[in-house]
Amino acid sequence: MADLTVKFAGVTSPNPFWLASGPPTNTGGQVMRAFDAGWGGAVWKTIGEPIVNTSSRYGAIDLNGVKMMGLNNIELISDRSPETNFREIYEVKKRYPKNLVIASLMVESKRESWHAMVRRAEDAGSDLLELNFGCPHGMSERGMGAAVGQVPEYTEMITTWVKEVARIPVIVKLTPNVISVTHIAAAAERGGADAVSLINTINSLMGVDLATFAPRPVVGGKSSHGGYCGPAVKPIALHLLSTVAKNSRIPISGIGGIGYWNDAAEHIALGATTVQVCTAAMHYGFRIVEDMIDGLSQYMDDRGFRTIENFRGRAVPNVKDWGDLDLNYKVIAKINAELCIGCQLCYVACEDGAHQCIESYKESAKKNAGGFGVHVPRIIEDDCVGCNLCALVCPVENCITMKEVDSGDAPMSWNDRVRQSSATLTLPFPSGD
Amino acid sequence: MPLRETAPKLSPDQYEKNFAEISPAMDSRQAAIEAARCLYCFDAPCIAACPTHIDVPAFIKKISTGNLRGSAREILTANILGHSCGRVCPTEALCEGACVMHEKGESPIEIGRLQRYAVDYVLDNKIELFSAGAPNGKRVACIGSGPASLACAAELAKWGYDVTVFDRNELPGGLNSYGIAAYKLRTADSIREVDLVRQLGVKFRQKMVVGADISFADLEKQFDAVFVGVGLGETWALNLPGEDLHGVYGAIEFIEETKVRPFNEVEIGRRVACIGAGNTAIDVVTAARRLGVEIVYLVYRRGEPEMPAFAYEYQLAKQDAVSFLWQTQPIRVLGQNGVVTGLECVRTQLGSPDAKGRRSPAPVPGTEFKLVVDMVVRAVGQKPATDFLKAIKGLEVNPDGTVKINDLHQTGNAKYFAGGDCTNGGKEVVDAVAEGMAAARGLDAWLGAPRGFS
Numbered sequence: 007m008a009d010l011t012v013k014f015a016g017v018t019s020p021n022p023f024w025l026a027s028g029p030p031t032n033t034g035g036q037v038m039r040a041f042d043a044g045w046g047g048a049v050w051k052t053i054g055e056p057i058v059n060t061s062s063r064y065g066a067i068d069l070n071g072v073k074m075m076g077l078n079n080i081e082l083i084s085d086r087s088p089e090t091n092f093r094e095i096y097e098v099k100k101r102y103p104k105n106l107v108i109a110s111l112m113v114e115s116k117r118e119s120w121h122a123m124v125r126r127a128e129d130a131g132s133d134l135l136e137l138n139f140g141c142p143h144g145m146s147e148r149g150m151g152a153a154v155g156q157v158p159e160y161t162e163m164i165t166t167w168v169k170e171v172a173r174i175p176v177i178v179k180l181t182p183n184v185i186s187v188t189h190i191a192a193a194a195e196r197g198g199a200d201a202v203s204l205i206n207t208i209n210s211l212m213g214v215d216l217a218t219f220a221p222r223p224v225v226g227g228k229s230s231h232g233g234y235c236g237p238a239v240k241p242i243a244l245h246l247l248s249t250v251a252k253n254s255r256i257p258i259s260g261i262g263g264i265g266y267w268n269d270a271a272e273h274i275a276l277g278a279t280t281v282q283v284c285t286a287a288m289h290y291g292f293r294i295v296e297d298m299i300d301g302l303s304q305y306m307d308d309r310g311f312r313t314i315e316n317f318r319g320r321a322v323p324n325v326k327d328w329g330d331l332d333l334n335y336k337v338i339a340k341i342n343a344e345l346c347i348g349c350q351l352c353y354v355a356c357e358d359g360a361h362q363c364i365e366s367y368k369e370s371a372k373k374n375a376g377g378f379g380v381h382v383p384r385i386i387e388d389d390c391v392g393c394n395l396c397a398l399v400c401p402v403e404n405c406i407t408m409k410e411v412d413s414g415d416a417p418m419s420w421n422d423r424v425r426q427s428s429a430t431l432t433l434p435f436p437s438g439d
Numbered sequence: 440m441p442l443r444e445t446a447p448k449l450s451p452d453q454y455e456k457n458f459a460e461i462s463p464a465m466d467s468r469q470a471a472i473e474a475a476r477c478l479y480c481f482d483a484p485c486i487a488a489c490p491t492h493i494d495v496p497a498f499i500k501k502i503s504t505g506n507l508r509g510s511a512r513e514i515l516t517a518n519i520l521g522h523s524c525g526r527v528c529p530t531e532a533l534c535e536g537a538c539v540m541h542e543k544g545e546s547p548i549e550i551g552r553l554q555r556y557a558v559d560y561v562l563d564n565k566i567e568l569f570s571a572g573a574p575n576g577k578r579v580a581c582i583g584s585g586p587a588s589l590a591c592a593a594e595l596a597k598w599g600y601d602v603t604v605f606d607r608n609e610l611p612g613g614l615n616s617y618g619i620a621a622y623k624l625r626t627a628d629s630i631r632e633v634d635l636v637r638q639l640g641v642k643f644r645q646k647m648v649v650g651a652d653i654s655f656a657d658l659e660k661q662f663d664a665v666f667v668g669v670g671l672g673e674t675w676a677l678n679l680p681g682e683d684l685h686g687v688y689g690a691i692e693f694i695e696e697t698k699v700r701p702f703n704e705v706e707i708g709r710r711v712a713c714i715g716a717g718n719t720a721i722d723v724v725t726a727a728r729r730l731g732v733e734i735v736y737l738v739y740r741r742g743e744p745e746m747p748a749f750a751y752e753y754q755l756a757k758q759d760a761v762s763f764l765w766q767t768q769p770i771r772v773l774g775q776n777g778v779v780t781g782l783e784c785v786r787t788q789l790g791s792p793d794a795k796g797r798r799s800p801a802p803v804p805g806t807e808f809k810l811v812v813d814m815v816v817r818a819v820g821q822k823p824a825t826d827f828l829k830a831i832k833g834l835e836v837n838p839d840g841t842v843k844i845n846d847l848h849q850t851g852n853a854k855y856f857a858g859g860d861c862t863n864g865g866k867e868v869v870d871a872v873a874e875g876m877a878a879a880r881g882l883d884a885w886l887g888a889p890r891g892f893s
């Protein structure tokens with residue numbers, strides 16, 4: 007059996023699955039139920055001077071009947087007093103000494119205020135601290151959250167203040183609403199952060215009610231930009247995670263769009279040691295962790311990984327600058343005519359949306375059980391550029407596959423080409439974050 | 440004269456339950472889920488499989504975006520009887536049979552029910568999607584108000600023709616109002632749909648027998664062209680001894696009773712034998728069971744594999760616990776005092792396949808037996824309306840009694856166009872619609888009138 011325990015910034019977590027700071031970690035009662043369900047740790051709903059929330063406050067986009075592909079919120083930090091939150095943290099830690107409680111903090115940008123809050127969090131028995139420099143709405147207008155996290159100097163300064171008094175490890179939670187997350191991560195490291203977590207939510211406006219022209223989520227006919235999260239944001243989270251992982255050795259807690267064990271495994275493969283989940287727990291409840299634990303263990307057993315460290319970061323070296331990719335590598339699409347159902351979505355996608363390399367069916371050699379022709383299209387292999395689009399739109403699993411073909415040429419990247427040609431103007435490639 | 444024994448009367452609730460729609464309307468949630476399943480195929484096979492070539496993926500997409508008006512417009516532009524077609528089309532042999540979902544190992548998209556869902560929206564909300572074209576000065580008469588004529592009339596009216604429909608029945612709609620099984624389509628819904636055609640300014644003259652109440656000469660004088668959509672005639676006779684006894688019905692006549700009368704007033708025996716195994720025979724036996732008949736026999740000369748009814752229809756009859764007597768041929772209707780008391784039959788043996796691949800049955804001597812029944816229904820197909828057709832000068836008929844037409848759907852008499860059951864020999868509502876529309880295009884091309892779109 008795979009061993010799921012991880013060591014994160016010096017602290018041991020029974021497994022890599024933490025609840026992210028948010029509604030699921032509002033109260034001690036919730037956190038204790040979450041630990042009973044199997045969560046290894048919980049990042050408490052951000053604690054600070056109590057705020058007042060709006061009603062309503064969440065919005066979602068559904069896709070083709072699938073609910074909550076993306077979720078957005080205009081909620082602020084905890085609306086309960088620090089006393090209450092710290093008392094409950096104390097209670098939880100007393101009963102669940104092995105599970106990690108991470109106190110998420112957000113305080114006005116004053117050194118003494120931060121010092122005071124850090125001490126209280128430690129006295130309550132928190133295992134780690136997470137500094138919320140990410141909240142993109144509401145708090146930033148008050149000089150907190152993203153207002154700190156978007157400026158490297160502020161990030162470094164406040165991290166330094168916290169480290170002046172903190173005896174437990176400090177995580178800095180990064181906002182994705184920046185031009186370069188690696189700069190902010192580096193600033194946190196300079197300030198002495200023991201770890202970073204990312205991503206917090208992404209700035210977004212959820213939509214507009216076309217009857218009333220009120221944006222969503224509606225608050226008395228009005229709305230405000232809010233933070234976007236859920237399945238839709240995973241690719242953005244993975245990208246930002248990979249850039250931090252490439253540029254630094256600091257421990258990372260990966261967040262964003264994790265709903266299943268394989269999402270978590272991808273975060274880990276791109277360098278995360280622990281992962282945090284908010285939306286999926288809001289959607290389905292705490293029990294989703296059961297399959298996360300089970301599925302990840304199965305995967306690790308199947309692949310012969312005994313510990314998380316065995317595969318953590320394994321995908322990081324494979325994330326390259328575009329200029330280093332082999333331009334002579336070639337794949338082309340193959341349609342398995344037996345599996346093809348004749349929807350011709352690949353045909354129209356390639357014809358209208360890509361490179362005109364698929365031929366519509368000529369006549370149907372294949373018939374369905376009722377005697378109706380099945381319209382199997384054909385790949386024009388000589389023209390296929392191997393873009394993947396047809397395979398992506400195909401509704402049948404494994405019907406269209408991308409097959410490697412030998413281009414007959416030795417590997418050659420753009421950067422190789424630039425290096426080889428004497429009279430080229432070298433364009434600096436962005437390092438892609 | 441009463442039948443020997445009649446089926447017990449049921450409570451009004453029980454009749455309604457028995458004749459409840461077998462394919463009920465979808466609610467908005469069901470429709471949204473089903474519409475989302477549609478893959479939006481390119482050059483979708485369902486479009487080709489529909490005789491009226493409704494752009495199925497387009498109308499389904501519009502349902503999923505909440506554009507129900509646009510969805511209904513998409514449907515009704517291609518097929519003005521989209522409502523009844525959605526209910527009565529044998530979709531498993533048409534659009535849904537061609538759905539790619541079969542190959543995917545999933546159930547096909549419920550195209551018929553989605554189609555009805557979209558059209559119901561405009562019918563329920565009385566939304567008028569189409570209007571009559573600016574008058575082009577041409578007058579057309581349609582004989583019959585069945586699906587073929589309705590489709591032809593609607594199309595012509597949109598182009599500015601002044602159209603009058605003549606029908607001998609009290610209600611318009613043809614077999615939609617008088618023939619389709621009540622659990623698929625009620626007469627009231629058929630009439631509701633006819634109103635879509637009426638909205639276009641088409642005039643309906645019911646209880647007018649063309650050839651009797653109005654002469655062909657008058658028709659030709661008053662109208663620039665005539666569309667013949669008279670369907671088929673009455674049910675073929677079997678020429679059995681005893682066929683004239685009280686209690687022997689033709690299928691069409693019996694089904695018409697179930698459509699136009701309250702269920703408790705339909706004359707129905709305690710035990711019923713139906714002769715034939717086509718779709719109409721299925722309608723007879725399922726209606727009989729729903730009316731409370733104790734035992735219903737379906738008597739067919741050939742075997743189960745030769746049965747012409749659609750698999751789906753056969754399934755309905757099986758669910759209704761009908762007793763199938765395969766390879767059984769009726770030889771005489773038995774009676775007493777002029778009333779049916781039984782049906783004498785003989786077993787058959789099937790010979791080798793003929794030119795058409797059908798195996799002809801031969802009676803096996805000595806296997807005669809008697810069924811005790813109070814009613815016998817003949818469901819062996821409808822005769823062509825030969826007498827009526829003969830009365831139209833120059834109109835020619837094929838050997839099978841169908842009207843001969845050219846590419847424009849024009850008959851031997853240039854002024855007369857035709858379509859529907861009378862030209863195809865009896866198919867489905869959707870075929871009649873397609874042919875009625877094709878005839879409208881032919882007629883329009885022949886008259887060469889400028890199209891008066893409004």
Ligand SMILES: Cc1cc2nc3c(=O)[nH]c(=O)nc-3n(C[C@H](O)[C@H](O)[C@H](O)COP(=O)(O)OP(=O)(O)OC[C@H]3O[C@@H](n4cnc5c(N)ncnc54)[C@H](O)[C@@H]3O)c2cc1C
Nearest residue numbers: 583585586587606607613614649669670859860866867868
């Ligand atoms: C019992 C039964 C069940 C069926 N079930 C289905 C089904 O489930 N699904 C399906 O798709 N199809 C079904 N059909 C077939 C479908 O009803 C027909 O294909 C379709 O109605 C043909 O349309 P039509 O306009 O050609 O003829 P009809 O619907 O027969 O209309 C012809 C009209 O012409 C009128 N008429 C005839 N002569 C004259 C005259 N001299 N003067 C004035 N009026 C005249 C008649 O009164 C009638 O109203 C069924 C048919 C039958 C008989």
Ligand SMILES: Cc1cc2nc3c(=O)[nH]c(=O)nc-3n(C[C@H](O)[C@H](O)[C@H](O)COP(=O)(O)O)c2cc1C
Nearest residue numbers: 026027028052079138206235236262263283284285
């Ligand atoms: C309703 C809501 C409230 C949140 N509140 C906080 C918060 O108080 N502090 C914080 O650091 N992050 C907060 N987040 C952000 C989440 O912790 C997490 O970073 C983000 O939702 C991405 O993860 P996910 O895709 O699993 O939801 C909140 C998210 C949601 C949806």
Ligand code: SF4
Nearest residue numbers: 489524528533534551
């Ligand atoms: S008219 Fe009939 S065959 Fe055509 S799409 Fe509609 S339900 Fe299918």
